[in-house]
Amino acid sequence: MRITALAGGIGGSRFLRGLLRAEPDAEVTVIGNTADDITLHGLHVSPDLDTVMYTLGGGIDEAQGWGRAAETHTVAEELAEYGAEAPWFTLGDRDLATHLIRTRMLTAGYPLSAVTEALCDRWRPGVRLIPMTDDRVETHVVIGDDEGGEKAIHFQEWWVRLHAEAPARRIVLVGAEQAKPAPGVLDAIAGADVILLPPSNPVVSIGPILAVPGIRDAVRAASAPKVGLSPIIGGSPVRGMADAALTAIGVPTTAAGVAELFADLLDGWLVDTVDEAATQQVEAAGIRARAVPLWMTDPDTTAAMARAALDLAAEVRTT
Amino acid sequence: MRITALAGGIGGSRFLRGLLRAEPDAEVTVIGNTADDITLHGLHVSPDLDTVMYTLGGGIDEAQGWGRAAETHTVAEELAEYGAEAPWFTLGDRDLATHLIRTRMLTAGYPLSAVTEALCDRWRPGVRLIPMTDDRVETHVVIGDDEGGEKAIHFQEWWVRLHAEAPARRIVLVGAEQAKPAPGVLDAIAGADVILLPPSNPVVSIGPILAVPGIRDAVRAASAPKVGLSPIIGGSPVRGMADAALTAIGVPTTAAGVAELFADLLDGWLVDTVDEAATQQVEAAGIRARAVPLWMTDPDTTAAMARAALDLAAEVRTT
Numbered sequence: 001m002r003i004t005a006l007a008g009g010i011g012g013s014r015f016l017r018g019l020l021r022a023e024p025d026a027e028v029t030v031i032g033n034t035a036d037d038i039t040l041h042g043l044h045v046s047p048d049l050d051t052v053m054y055t056l057g058g059g060i061d062e063a064q065g066w067g068r069a070a071e072t073h074t075v076a077e078e079l080a081e082y083g084a085e086a087p088w089f090t091l092g093d094r095d096l097a098t099h100l101i102r103t104r105m106l107t108a109g110y111p112l113s114a115v116t117e118a119l120c121d122r123w124r125p126g127v128r129l130i131p132m133t134d135d136r137v138e139t140h141v142v143i144g145d146d147e148g149g150e151k152a153i154h155f156q157e158w159w160v161r162l163h164a165e166a167p168a169r170r171i172v173l174v175g176a177e178q179a180k181p182a183p184g185v186l187d188a189i190a191g192a193d194v195i196l197l198p199p200s201n202p203v204v205s206i207g208p209i210l211a212v213p214g215i216r217d218a219v220r221a222a223s224a225p226k227v228g229l230s231p232i233i234g235g236s237p238v239r240g241m242a243d244a245a246l247t248a249i250g251v252p253t254t255a256a257g258v259a260e261l262f263a264d265l266l267d268g269w270l271v272d273t274v275d276e277a278a279t280q281q282v283e284a285a286g287i288r289a290r291a292v293p294l295w296m297t298d299p300d301t302t303a304a305m306a307r308a309a310l311d312l313a314a315e316v317r318t319t
Numbered sequence: 320m321r322i323t324a325l326a327g328g329i330g331g332s333r334f335l336r337g338l339l340r341a342e343p344d345a346e347v348t349v350i351g352n353t354a355d356d357i358t359l360h361g362l363h364v365s366p367d368l369d370t371v372m373y374t375l376g377g378g379i380d381e382a383q384g385w386g387r388a389a390e391t392h393t394v395a396e397e398l399a400e401y402g403a404e405a406p407w408f409t410l411g412d413r414d415l416a417t418h419l420i421r422t423r424m425l426t427a428g429y430p431l432s433a434v435t436e437a438l439c440d441r442w443r444p445g446v447r448l449i450p451m452t453d454d455r456v457e458t459h460v461v462i463g464d465d466e467g468g469e470k471a472i473h474f475q476e477w478w479v480r481l482h483a484e485a486p487a488r489r490i491v492l493v494g495a496e497q498a499k500p501a502p503g504v505l506d507a508i509a510g511a512d513v514i515l516l517p518p519s520n521p522v523v524s525i526g527p528i529l530a531v532p533g534i535r536d537a538v539r540a541a542s543a544p545k546v547g548l549s550p551i552i553g554g555s556p557v558r559g560m561a562d563a564a565l566t567a568i569g570v571p572t573t574a575a576g577v578a579e580l581f582a583d584l585l586d587g588w589l590v591d592t593v594d595e596a597a598t599q600q601v602e603a604a605g606i607r608a609r610a611v612p613l614w615m616t617d618p619d620t621t622a623a624m625a626r627a628a629l630d631l632a633a634e635v636r637t638t
Contacts, residue, residue, distance in 0.1 A: 040418065042423040043419070072393050072412070074412035074413055075416050075419070076413050078413045078415075079414030079416045079420070083410075083441075084419075093394055093412050096394050097397030098397070099402075100362070101401050101403060181525060
């Protein structure tokens with residue numbers, strides 16, 4: 001079975017691990033979000049790609065959900081001593097090696113997709129990981145400034161430095177209109193048996209992937225059933241601050257609200273059992289909905305979620 | 320008193336520390352060798368400048384003589400896991416932060432001299448440290464290859480990876496002919512009250528500095544007395560593998576041999592007490608010579624060496 005998933009960082013990665021446990025023989029392609037990417041200290045950092053790679057490759061800090069296990073922060077301490085930029089974005093020492101390799105290859109002219117493949121040679125994540133695009137797309141968040149005006153800041157500054165507490169007026173995907181899907185992306189969508197939208201942030205993870213011209217249309221046109229899992233349980237994000245991002249685009253922080261954001265392409269949608277009432281609203285939008293436990297508390301539970309998503313895909317395919 | 324010194328790495332730095340102890344009120348300008356510089360993992364590494372900066376700024380690994388105290392090597396371990404280049408050149412984590420800052424500033428268009436000044440804002444080495452040039456000069460070593468021919472390798476590969484064991488046929492200073500002295504270099508030479516050549520490697524540390532067009536002439540033309548200290552004691556280098564480098568250029572590994580290498584510009588030369596017999600040979604070349612203890616075993620001994628160099632400078636100035 002060929003499964004193609006669109007994935008952000010922590011939520012997507014944990015789900016993918018459950019998916020590989022549920023369906024170990026599947027040929028899984030992951031289209032990763034790169035709009036969170038940021039250049040720090042001259043290094044190209046791809047947080048979401050790395051979270052997928054580290055999580056599936058056995059290098060993730062399990063408790064934290066991002067970054068490397070057994071991480072140290074010596075370089076960051078030294079950078080701070082020099083008064084370097086962005087001390088709020090801590091780069092771990094182990095993680096930094098990844099960014100050094102990535103930056104060196106990008107500088108040498110390799111596209112991000114080739115770099116990602118090279119990095120995965122070490123991590124062997126068990127999936128084919130492709131960035132959504134080799135072009136620069138950057139999520140910027142427009143917030144109010146001190147003079148009553150507004151300013152756009154990089155997503156990471158809003159998310160990490162400001163903890164998404166500054167109300168987001170708009171979310172702008174810089175470069176998205178000019179971006180092209182990375183090699184392999186459209187083929188992975190067209191050739192999939194199932195397309196999955198894991199419980200990733202719908203606005204700043206799945207959103208940017210679908211914003212790359214051609215990808216949303218390809219998903220919509222694909223013959224495979226498209227099934228997603230709600231990242232909202234009982235009106236709150238499973239983790240992270242997805243509510244702040246949803247509010248910015250005027251979408252209610254509900255399992256049904258997120259489904260409607262993707263109504264043009266979804267065939268099926270899983271909500272958590274506490275949101276069972278939402279299934280009616282989702283089905284009214286023409287999307288098959290089921291309520292199953294969606295807390296990714298451990299690998300078995302997560303595998304069961306993935307199983308439920310594949311079952312729902314099979315169901316919509318045959319009916 | 321304005322003192323200008325031409326310095327390589329470990330030997331030069333230790334001597335400079337003694338000099339500052341001997342003459343705390345002196346205004347010391349250090350012209351640093353950059354021909355050992357190497358780009359690794361996309362980072363611009365300036366080993367000699369950093370050794371001066373760390374030694375005088377209190378950050379050096381005292382036992383080793385180079386690199387940072389309390390150093391860790393997490394990034395290097397991770398780079399090795401990726402199969403990255405040059406695993407023989409270990410970059411410590413603390414040290415790496417310096418290279419990140421340097422590389423970022425160079426990429427932004429700052430010349431190395433401005434970058435060095437910025438790095439010294441943190442380290443406050445108590446001297447003005449200027450790279451010999453803002454241009455790229457790289458020491459390459461020509462050795463034999465496996466097919467009976469020869470090949471040129473970067474100095475660091477010869478020194479660090481091959482431990483200078485592959486006989487050097489020639490030493491080539493790539494870019495030296497086109498290089499210009501960095502801003503401030505010629506003024507520091509012309510305006511000095513004393514010019515010192517610390518016991519640095521004469522071939523690959525002092526040699527490249529003097530090979531930048533204009534510097535050797537400026538030293539020769541300067542009104543200040545020029546005094547050097549032999550890096551060779553009893554026919555062996557004080558440390559490092561200067562003998563291998565001297566052999567490559569056909570100069571005997573003796574205190575007198577090195578003095579003759581700089582005979583066109585030296586007014587005075589200190590040899591170690593074990594080399595007292597060499598003073599005659601040096602004086603025959605028109606250079607005032609004295610024999611004093613030259614082992615930099617501790618700061619006081621090193622300060623006494625510096626004192627002896629300044630005394631010899633005063634002596635040649637007045638006679």
